[in-house]
């Protein structure tokens with residue numbers, strides 16, 4: 163598993179505002195979108211491309227185009243939905259599939275409650291979006307699901323991860339082509355499975371309590 167932790171002052175600045183408990187939902191939403199676009203730049207470094215030739219007004223030019231099948235972007239509902247616009251801004255031609263997952267807050271086990279993905283993910287590059295990698299349970303379930311459906315490599319973009327969750331994902335996906343791109347790697351998980359210092363409940367901060 164490859165892990166990239168962003169090291170850029172603009173990303174840390176935006177994350178710091180996101181962490182602040184006084185930041186309002188509208189600001190939280192727009193910062194989340196901006197952060198994803200910045201992280202997506204790194205996450206798509208290995209996006210599959212092919213050579214193409216275009217005619218400029220002056221001459222022919224060799225260039226690159228994103229290959230087929232197009233990348234599949236998979237936001238994990240609910241909080242991952244807040245990352246979708248920021249991602250498709252960077253790859254507007256990507257397809258989008260959805261996985262609805264919720265963590266049982268007593269057992270911390272993830273449950274898949276909704277799925278809308280292409281049946282066949284053979285040969286697909288997938289980009290999973292979820293702001294929080296806490297115990298890792300949700301991301302492990304999402305990644306396994308995509309590989310079972312034929313995906314060949316999975317890149318996850320998360321705003322914040324815990325070291326415990328990251329290690330769990332690494333153990334669970336050994337031998338698979340998995341890449342994790344993070345805005346920050348925090349200190350630890352607390353006794354109720356929250357990332358410390360973290361930013362609280364990402365879904366609630368994006369959309370309010372349900």
Ligand code: PRP
Nearest residue numbers: 240241264265295296297298299300365
């Ligand atoms: C949050 C978050 C991740 C999960 C992380 O979602 O968006 O999906 O928890 O926790 P884990 O690493 O311990 O599995 P939540 O289950 O709260 O659902 P929501 O997005 O609907 O708020």
Ligand code: URA
Nearest residue numbers: 296356357362363364
């Ligand atoms: N889910 C969140 O939204 N935040 C955490 O800190 C852990 C899980």
